[in-house]
Amino acid sequence: MRDVAKLAGVSHQTVSRVLNDHPNVRAETRARVLEAMRSLNYRRNLAARTLVTRQSDTLGIIGFETTLFGPASMLYGIESAARDAGYMVSIASVRDLDRRQVLEAVDRLTQHSVDGVIAIAPKQSVTHALAQAPPSLQCVAVGGAGESDAAPTVSIDNALGARLATQHLLDLGHATVHHAAGPPDWPESVERIEGWRRTLYAAGAQVPPVEHGWWDAESGYAQGQALARDPSVTAIFCSNDRIALGVLRALHEAGKRVPDDVSVVGFDDMPDSGYFVPPLTTVHQDFGELGRRSLALLLEHMTSAADHQPPEQVLVAPELIIRASSGPSPGR
Amino acid sequence: MRDVAKLAGVSHQTVSRVLNDHPNVRAETRARVLEAMRSLNYRRNLAARTLVTRQSDTLGIIGFETTLFGPASMLYGIESAARDAGYMVSIASVRDLDRRQVLEAVDRLTQHSVDGVIAIAPKQSVTHALAQAPPSLQCVAVGGAGESDAAPTVSIDNALGARLATQHLLDLGHATVHHAAGPPDWPESVERIEGWRRTLYAAGAQVPPVEHGWWDAESGYAQGQALARDPSVTAIFCSNDRIALGVLRALHEAGKRVPDDVSVVGFDDMPDSGYFVPPLTTVHQDFGELGRRSLALLLEHMTSAADHQPPEQVLVAPELIIRASSGPSPGR
DNA sequence: TCGCCCGATGTGAGCGCGCACAGTGTACGG
């Protein structure tokens, strides 16, 4: 920077002003400085800037299961929104969502002086842990938990999605809708169950028992095999597309035709779910939007850190995508 | 730090020594300093450290299509290996792989003074761009291109994978193997084609013409429809699992049974490919290993920056996973 | 004409660390 100042014939402070777009610099001077910067191929040292301003223009992301499509998409959404806002992002992945690991991740990010943290946080333990973070650090949770008491949250309206799926199947004439659920300790899973249950209840339909599983096709396959044995099952709402994939295979192997004998609906709208056999009716989540909204929320909280509003909560509406896997009830 | 020094009754330098594990500190002194750090809840300011040491303990990752399973897995592999090695990672995603965007990403990372860069770089344009990065910045490319002239590279042995798949089908008695390829300008796709072609050639089998497509199921579906029309097709090697998914659907809709009429083999071993209908025989890539190896290679190059070895190239061997989608040739 | 204000620029300090070097005390051999 000193070299630039010397070459442009100004003081280092004027260079700094040009760098930071201060208004009170004569246009000609600014041009001369810019020219000097270019010819010296100067780049400012952000570490020094961070040292004095105490802000790094870097955001931290606490990632969980980021190899899965949903989290990976959120990550991408956050990163690209952050770039547009002039922020860099650093990642701290977490193998499990227990308090210790989350706090450790927050700590690593803090050490590297991030200005804020977005946690991909499908379980409540994360928001709880986040509440223990230094209060000067703004945190936002994105992903799972609807009801957050600690941190501001952005999530999909899972209950709405479940309602859309369930109602769609009821409208097709199915007497009731069975559910292949995700893990019981994930709020996303729980909220989808609730949405499904309430919709059935509102329609006066019988509410079948729920089997829990993991989020993958293996679990869906197991649940599907059980459901295929029950002849009264004509419609299955699956808690995500991977589970639906397993259910589809189980039904196929049991000789049940989809959608003629049984209708299946998923959740997520994974990239290729339109090419399952048959193409899967599912609930589309806009993960990119989720990322963008969470970034916006974080930035908002960062600028107005003084006034302590109650933690906000943003819900993003999902959308039902109707494909071939759902059709009229066979009895109709 | 000054406060810690005061509380422990030592100088700031001694505190620094404790922080950096210098040997020449009396055990008792070290304990006193550590105690002071704990009681003041002291964390060292890494920005200041970076400023003086000129290294940030941060690595940059240039990401491309990180919502897909493969890149997302590499990202995760790199990140977790980096954490174990004491590094933080920052991400710079890139929408397209043209030189400008890649250089821009390198620039952003450089500004934030990363110590090295790993590029998830399935196309050669990236390694070329990487060569233009400041020579002080160590770069490693991971993912696609076998033949790199510029940067050290870690990639899957695509040709080997293709050979395993093709040979497997030939061994089952198929007269030849058709190929549903990926995009023609991706080295991964090209190398798989080459491996497939060479295997057929070595076996004296006829080499069918190749159709190119994108990496998704939609493209596989289109290719599959064309292949289903040709009664001589009994075996199809797909350039990835998503293409295979589309091919499976096309075959199913055309009334072809898998594997009775046509065998299908994929590439990637995506999480749920074992639950396709039927479960997909495929070539397993260890993306996590890829990430770890690339990190190791980068660190190696960073420590011995002086001696300019020719750019290394690491190949990771894939593995054939045999499932139900491949079986004996119907004519046999 | 004088004084005042404001835009444009320069000066010095210090952010929190690690490095080079200078000290201090203790042990040991001559």
Place this chain on the structure above:
DNA sequence: CCGTACACTGTGCGCGCTCACATCGGGCGA
């Protein structure tokens, strides 16, 4: 008894930048 060696600790400095303040000069109203 002194000198040397070594283990341990302290002192100043500067990394590159921004902030608060000082300075300078010209335009404008009284």
